Each structure stands twice: as structure tokens, then as C-alpha cells.
Amino acid sequence: MPLADELPSWVAMAATERHVRRRERSHPRSEPLPTPATRPAVPGAVIELADVSKRYDSGDTGLDKVSFAVQPGEFVFIVGASGSGKSTTMRLLIKETEPTAGTIRVAGRDLSGITRRKVPYYRRNLGVVYQDYKLLPNRTVYENVAYALQVTGGSRREIREKVPDILRLTGLSLKLHSRPDQLSGGEQQRVSVARAFVNHPPLLLADEPTGNLDPETSIGIMQLLYRINKTGTTVVVATHDVEMVDKMRRRVIELSQGAIVRDEQAGAYAARETTREFTLRLRGEES
Amino acid sequence: MKLGFFLREALRALKRNAVPSFAAMATVLVTVLILGVFIPVVQATTGAANEVRGRVIANVFLKTDASDRDVARVKNLLENETPNVASVEYVSKEQAYRAERRRDKQAYELLGANPLPDTFRVTPDKPDNIGKVRNALSPVGPGGGRTVIDPAIDEVNNREEETNKILSITRVVKLTTAVLAALLVIASVLLIANTIRLSLYARRREVEVMKLVGATDWFIRWPFVIEGMLLGALGGMLAVLLLAVFKIALIDPLAAEYALIAAPDTMNFGVLIAVLLGASIGVSAMGSGLSLRRFLRV
Numbered sequence: 037m038p039l040a041d042e043l044p045s046w047v048a049m050a051a052t053e054r055h056v057r058r059r060e061r062s063h064p065r066s067e068p069l070p071t072p073a074t075r076p077a078v079p080g081a082v083i084e085l086a087d088v089s090k091r092y093d094s095g096d097t098g099l100d101k102v103s104f105a106v107q108p109g110e111f112v113f114i115v116g117a118s119g120s121g122k123s124t125t126m127r128l129l130i131k132e133t134e135p136t137a138g139t140i141r142v143a144g145r146d147l148s149g150i151t152r153r154k155v156p157y158y159r160r161n162l163g164v165v166y167q168d169y170k171l172l173p174n175r176t177v178y179e180n181v182a183y184a185l186q187v188t189g190g191s192r193r194e195i196r197e198k199v200p201d202i203l204r205l206t207g208l209s210l211k212l213h214s215r216p217d218q219l220s221g222g223e224q225q226r227v228s229v230a231r232a233f234v235n236h237p238p239l240l241l242a243d244e245p246t247g248n249l250d251p252e253t254s255i256g257i258m259q260l261l262y263r264i265n266k267t268g269t270t271v272v273v274a275t276h277d278v279e280m281v282d283k284m285r286r287r288v289i290e291l292s293q294g295a296i297v298r299d300e301q302a303g304a305y306a307a308r309e310t311t312r313e314f315t316l317r318l319r320g321e322e323s
Numbered sequence: 324m325k326l327g328f329f330l331r332e333a334l335r336a337l338k339r340n341a342v343p344s345f346a347a348m349a350t351v352l353v354t355v356l357i358l359g360v361f362i363p364v365v366q367a368t369t370g371a372a373n374e375v376r377g378r379v380i381a382n383v384f385l386k387t388d389a390s391d392r393d394v395a396r397v398k399n400l401l402e403n404e405t406p407n408v409a410s411v412e413y414v415s416k417e418q419a420y421r422a423e424r425r426r427d428k429q430a431y432e433l434l435g436a437n438p439l440p441d442t443f444r445v446t447p448d449k450p451d452n453i454g455k456v457r458n459a460l461s462p463v464g465p466g467g468g469r470t471v472i473d474p475a476i477d478e479v480n481n482r483e484e485e486t487n488k489i490l491s492i493t494r495v496v497k498l499t500t501a502v503l504a505a506l507l508v509i510a511s512v513l514l515i516a517n518t519i520r521l522s523l524y525a526r527r528r529e530v531e532v533m534k535l536v537g538a539t540d541w542f543i544r545w546p547f548v549i550e551g552m553l554l555g556a557l558g559g560m561l562a563v564l565l566l567a568v569f570k571i572a573l574i575d576p577l578a579a580e581y582a583l584i585a586a587p588d589t590m591n592f593g594v595l596i597a598v599l600l601g602a603s604i605g606v607s608a609m610g611s612g613l614s615l616r617r618f619l620r621v
Contacts (some may be wrong), residue, residue, distance in 0.1 A: 129537070159537035170532045174339045186328065187538040231536065 068084070078105040081141070082239055082270045083129065088138035090124050090294075098124035100294040101138070106272060111265045113281045114274040116291035122274035124241040125291070129272075130164055131155050143238065160188050163232030163269075167304035169224045171216040177203065177227050178212045185232045190301075198234055206230040206260060222253035229260050233269070240264060242273045246280065254280060255318045262314055283318050333553060336526075343522035344554060350518045351603050354511035359566040359599055361507055365500045372493035376450040379489060381457050381481040383443040387416075388571025393475035394441055400473060401443055407452040412444040440477060450490060457481050490504070495520035495570050515603075516610040519551060527618040540619050547611040555607030559600045566596075 078084050083106040090098035101123045106112050114122050127133050127239050128140055131147055140147045145159070150158050171180050181202060182195045190198075203209055206226045225245060232240055241262060246254035258280065265271040275281065281288055290298035309317075337344050385397060394413070401411045414422075419439040424431040445460075447453045461479040463469045471479065511587075533543045570592060 132535075153539075156534070156537045156539045156542075159535065162537075164535060166535075170535060172529055172532055174335075174529070187533070187536055187542060189325070268574070288398050 079109065081105040082108050082110075082143055083272065084137045084139075084141040085125075085128075086141075087141055088128065088135045090121075090128060090133065091136045097294045098137070099128070099291075102291070102294070102296055103138075104289055104296065104299060106270060108270055109265070109268050110270055111262070111284075111286040112270075112272045113284070113286055113288045113292060114272065115276060115278060115281055115288055117276060119293075120291040121294040122276075122291060123243060124273075124294075126164075126241055129241055130159060130162060156187075157289050160235060161237050161239070163229075163235065163237040163240040165225070165228050165232050165240070165242040165245045167247040169216070169221075169228045171224060171227055171231075173216055176213045176215055177208055177219070177230075178217070180227055181231045181234050184234050188235065202230045202234045205233075205263075207256075220253075222256060223250050225249060225253075225257050226260065229257065229264070233264055236267075237269065239270045239272070242271070244275055244279055245273060246275065251280075255315065258284065258318060259311060259315055263311055266311070280318070283320070285317075327415050329545040329549055333549035336546060336550050337553065340522060340526070343525060344550075347518045347522055347551075347607070348554045348558040348561075350402055351555055351607060352562045354514055355559050355562035355599050355603050356513060356565060358507065358560060359595065359603075360569075360596060361504065362598075365504045366552030368500050369497050372496045375489055376493050377446075379447070379450040379453050379481075381445045381447070381453060381460070381479060383445060383460060383479050384477045385441040385443075385475050385479045387438075387440050389441055389475045393473075397443065397473055397475055401445060401460075405445075405456065407448050407455050407459070408445055409448040410446045410588070412446075414442045414444060416441050450493075453481055453486055453490075510605055512610075515555075515606050516614060519607065519610040520614040523547070523614050523618065530615065530618045534619060543619065544612055544615055547615050548608045550607075551607035552604050555604040556600065558607075559603030562603070563596050563599060565590075566599075570571075 083104075085105075086103050087101045088103070089100055092098055102121070102125070114125055116122050124133070126173060127141065128135055128147075131150060134148070142158075145158075149160075162285070170182075172183060175183065177201055181199050185195050185198060200209070200212075203212060206229055208223065208226055208230060211219060211223060214223075216227070219227070229242075232242075240261070245257050245261070249257065254277065261271050262284075288298065288300045289296060383397070383401065385393065389397075398411065398413060401408060416437055416439045419442060420431070420437040423439065445456055447456045457479055459472075461469045461471045469479075471477070516571070530543055
């Protein structure tokens with residue numbers, strides 16, 4: 037059982053609040069770049085898809101005229117059976133592929149305007165968590181997380197300061213010098229989350245983050261994402277774990293064969309709950 | 324530049340991938356060793372061929388009754404008005420007589436008088452142009468026989484058969500060595516590039532992850548390039564060391580005794596080492612950098 041789960045929730049919250057403050061210092065209001073709009077952009081949206089279609093070369097349809105917008109601070113699930121377009125959406129958002137039609141805006145910026153050379157700089161503003169963790173196999177937990185900072189030219193001091201902090205938040209303080217193959221799946225996914233969040237990106241994407249994990253470990257990961265969301269970071273999670281989604285009671289966008297079939301807003305009550313209440317509910321021990 | 328970081332990353336990769344790194348280094352070592360032996364051999368061969376070709380000359384024999392004015396006029400003609408001439412050497416009948424007498428004293432003493440003509444030895448700018456020089460000096464007349472362009476010239480002779488043999492044989496030798504050298508260089512580059520490619524292929528997932536975390540192409544590439552340079556330098560240095568031992572232990576004692584090994588102009592050993600080292604480092608670095616390109620498209 038990772039350490040953070042055993043701590044009273046206020047400890048975790050304190051750590052989180054420190055992150056919020058630091059984030060405000062290091063990202064003093066990043067204005068979205070103005071882009072010429074073909075269709076009026078949803079004001080203030082972090083993510084905006086407008087009539088996005090993706091057809092693969094094989095003839096398969098990934099997405100078919102999908103439109104939705106995500107506001108800052110939202111926690112959104114994208115659900116659907118495999119092949120419904122969840123992963124396509126994620127890959128489009130990190131600009132791993134290009135849409136066949138439609139525009140995608142992230143923080144007001146049209147992704148089609150980002151050249152191949154600029155893609156790395158764009159990706160630094162996103163935290164991404166993958167189903168298969170995608171950790172660097174030959175590096176320790178510490179080094180894996182540090183790499184995300186080194187990529188952006190982070191100084192050694194910055195690394196020494198931020199990495200232990202984020203690893204404490206994700207409950208990996210005792211595993212600093214383990215390599216990924218010495219960790220359990222849940223721990224590896226925590227490293228992946230830590231790496232995604234160490235830069236304090238305004239947007240965190242998770243593609244099937246619990247796909248390879250057992251239910252109890254999955255709750256731990258979801259809890260972590262929830263906590264990250266509480267710092268103001270927008271979180272988008274693609275998953276097929278419908279049971280988990282139902283318990284979380286967040287906004288759900290359901291895709292089927294590349295089209296949106298359901299877009300449910302979160303219940304208002306969920307926004308104010310503490311991590312503890314949240315966890316209890318996830319475990320099905322709602323009071 | 325984050326040179327320190329890139330260097331550390333490269334060293335880490337070398338340590339973590341010891342076996343493929345060793346394979347790449349061994350490849351560099353073997354190819355450099357082969358090239359190091361082969362380059363001087365090629366040079367010696369072409370040097371020898373060129374030396375033989377340098378002996379291709381045309382002799383312009385003057386008439387025995389040519390006066391000093393005739394000699395001066397023909398000399399001017401050869402030096403200034405004939406194309407494709409590199410140099411002209413004048414051998415007077417007295418010089419020729421002395422030289423020949425040294426060879427066969429008795430025969431020349433029997434002769435008493437000097438039967439030899441004044442001669443110009445004309446070296447063409449390129450051995451292959453010998454025919455042009457000859458044709459310029461003694462064009463083929465309408466009747467098929469040769470005429471001369473100056474009345475004082477008796478005959479222009481280039482020992483045609485020998486010359487042609489020399490030219491064709493040396494041409495074949497030079498061409499063969501050039502082709503062999505080119506093939507060897509291509510094979511070396513491919514071999515090194517392929518070894519590097521294999522070791523990169525094993526790490527393509529790592530490159531993909533780096534790319535997804537937001538690393539720029541060059542941020543990922545630099546450590547690989549440095550790694551390639553280190554491997555190339557190491558393999559190259561080991562090979563050069565072996566070559567030096569080989570040279571000192573085997574070639575130098577032989578060269579002292581056999582003129583054949585010492586004679587042809589081969590590349591200076593220092594220059595050879597510099598070229599080999601530079602090439603091994605350059606090829607390895609470029610091989611790493613270029614092979615990586617495929618895996619960076621994420």
C-alpha cells in the first residue's frame with residue numbers, strides 16, 4: 037500500500053496546496069495565443085473540438101464530426117467500448133496524429149498551426165499518462181520524473197526541489213531509486229502520473245490509466261488524478277471502466293463508433309467533496 | 324549548451340548498453356584496422372604505377388649536323404609552342420656520348436667518333452598525352468609516313484609499344500585499387516551504420532517516450548551523437564594502436580632492408596592516423612544521428 041493512502045487526507049491536501057501556490061508563481065497567467073477562428077471559439081475553453089473527424093488510411097473511422105469543449109478545472113471522462121474513438125481523441129490532443137477534418141484548440145490554440153518542430157514545446161504544456169506507463173526502462177523513478185524537467189531545460193536546483201516533492205505527493209518517496217521493472221503496475225502508473233504532473237501543466241490527459249491495474253490500485257490512481265484536479269488542473273481521462281466512472285460522478289462523454297452519444301455534466305455536489313469522501317465513495321463505502 | 328548533461332546521458336547509455344556498445348566499437352576497430360592496412364597498400368601501388376608512368380617520354384632526335392641555332396630554335400619550339408608538354412630536358416651529343424660510354428666503354432672506343440645526335444627528352448603533362456605530343460611534333464603525312472615540323476628534327480620516338488603497355492597496365496592497376504578502396508570504404512560505413520542501427524532499434528521505445536514527454540529532436544539526438552563519437556574514438560584509437568605496433572614491429576625493420584617497402588611514397592603515418600581517427604569518429608557520430616531519424620517521427 038503506497039504511503040500517501042495511509043496519510044490523513046489533510047496531509048495530502050497540504051502538499052497539493054503548495055503545488056497550487058508554486059504553480060501560480062511559475063506560470064503567471066499564460067495568456068492563450070490568439071488564433072484566427074473559422075468558427076467562434078468557446079471562450080476560455082481548455083480543450084475545444086469542433087466537427088473533428090479522423091479517418092485512418094485503412095478506411096476505419098476514428099472520429100466522426102465530434103464537437104465538445106472542456107472548461108478549465110473540469111474533470112472529464114471519455115468512455116466507450118474499444119474502437120469507439122477514445123484513444124483517437126487522446127492521440128489527436130497530443131498531436132500524435134492529425135485530424136482529417138475539423139479544428140482542435142487547446143488553450144485557445146489551433147493545433148493545426150503547430151509545426152512538427154514546435155510539437156515538443158506544445159507537449160510540455162500537457163501531462164500525459166498512458167495505459168502502458170511509458171517509463172524509461174533504464175532509469176530510476178527519480179530520473180524518470182527528472183527527465184520531464186530536463187527536457188524543458190530545468191536546472192539541477194529546480195529538479196532537486198520539485199522531483200522529491202511530486203514523488204511525495206504520489207506516494208513514491210520510498211521508491212526513489214527503484215527502476216520501473218522493480219515496481220508494481222500501480223507504482224509504475226504513479227511514476228507516470230508524477231512525471232506528467234511535475235511541470236504542473238494546465239491540462240492532464242490520461243489514456244486508460246487504470247487499464248492494466250486491479251480495482252483497488254485503480255482507486256489509488258483515480259484518487260491521485262482527483263487530487264491533481266483539485267489543484268485546478270483540467271483532467272481528461274479516457275477509460276472503458278464504466279463502473280469506476282459511475283462512482284466518480286464527474287462529467288462523462290461517451291463515444292460510440294466515433295460519435296458522441298452522451299455528454300453528462302457532473303452533479304453539483306461532487307465538486308465540493310474532500311479527497312476522503314471521494315475515496316470512500318469510490319470504494320463503495322458511502323456514508 | 325547543456326553539454327554536461329548530454330555527455331552524462333551518453334556515458335549512461337554506454338554503460339547501460341554495454342554489449343551493443345562493445346559490438347559497435349569492435350566493428351569500428353576491425354574496419355579501421357583493415358582500412359589502416361589497405362590505404363598504404365593502395366597508395367604504394369598507385370605510387371609505383373605513377374612512377375612507372377612518369378618514365379613515359381618522347382625523344383626528339385636532332386639531325387647530327389644541327390647547329391647551336393637549330394638547337395635553340397627547337398628548344399623554344401618544344402617549350403613554348405607545343406601543347407601538353409610538361410618539361411624538356413636537353414641532352415647534348417657529348418653528354419649522351421659520355422653516358423653511353425660508361426655503359427659500354429669498348430664499343431664506343433672502337434667507334435672513335437661520336438655517332439649520337441643531340442636529343443630532347445620531352446615529358447608530357449600527363450602520361451596519356453604522350454601520343455598528342457608526338458603527333459604535334461611529327462604529324463602523320465598524307466602518304467601515311469611521318470613528317471617533322473622542324474627541319475632540324477630527325478625523328479620523334481616514344482618507344483610506342485613499351486609506352487602503350489605501361490599506360491594500359493598501370494591504368495588497370497590504378498583502377499582496380501581505386502575500386503577496391505571505394506568498396507572497402509562503403510562496406511565499412513555500412514557495417515558501422517548497421518551496427519549502430521541495431522543498437523538504436525533496441526532503444527526505439529525509449530526514444531518514443533522521450534519524444535512524448537516533449538523532448539526536441541536534438542535533445543534526444545545529441546547524447547546519441549556523442550555516444551557514437553565516443554565509440555568511434557575508442558574503436559579508432561585501439562585500431563591505430565594496433566597499427567602502430569604492427570608498423571614498428573614488422574614494417575620498419577623490413578623497410579630498412581628491402582627498398583621495395585620503403586620506396587613508394589605512402590602517406591605519412593601521422594596523417595594516416597589522423598584520417599582514420601577522424602573518419603571513425605565522424606562516421607559513427609553521423610551514423611548515430613542519421614539512423615535515429617526514423618525513430619524520432621512520433
